[in-house]
Amino acid sequence: MYLVVSxxxxxxxxxxxxxxxxxxxxxxxxxxxxxxxxxxxxTERRSQLLLTALLSASALLPFAWVSIDPDALAPSFAKAIxxxxxxxxxxxxxxxGLTAFRAVxxxxxxxxxxxxxxxxTSTF
Numbered sequence: 001m002y003l004v005v006s007x008x009x010x011x012x013x014x015x016x017x018x019x020x021x022x023x024x025x026x027x028x029x030x031x032x033x034x035x036x037x038x039x040x041x042x043t044e045r046r047s048q049l050l051l052t053a054l055l056s057a058s059a060l061l062p063f064a065w066v067s068i069d070p071d072a073l074a075p076s077f078a079k080a081i082x083x084x085x086x087x088x089x090x091x092x093x094x095x096x097g098l099t100a101f102r103a104v105x106x107x108x109x110x111x112x113x114x115x116x117x118x119x120x121t122s123t124f
Contacts, residue, residue, distance in 0.1 A: 010034065025067050032060050032092075039096045042103035052099070055092040059085065 010031035018024065039052040062081045 028063055029060070032056055035093065035096045039099055042100050044103070048099055052092075052096060055088065055095055059088040059092045062088075 010027040036052060036056050040049060043049045043052065062085045066078070066081065
């Protein structure tokens, strides 16, 4: 519950702030932290946690670099980072969501409900 509230707070902070403002940066880090904590809570294997950490670093490091010193990048390199960074954020968010879905679907109650609906739990 607290993780969902912090993620929603982060989305509000990001959308209501000016670009490269302190409030927006805080919102991005809050969103990333809540996703990492969610993944940490539901992961079953160390490799899943390692991949989550790698994806979060690949999403956060370019953002942090641009936020700290936006003029340090050449314009062509900055465009490449701006176009690739959302891809890493989408991969990171999708992987955390998939990990959480797998954890929920492996619960005994969820497995019984999925068998009742005719769905196979082995495909997830």
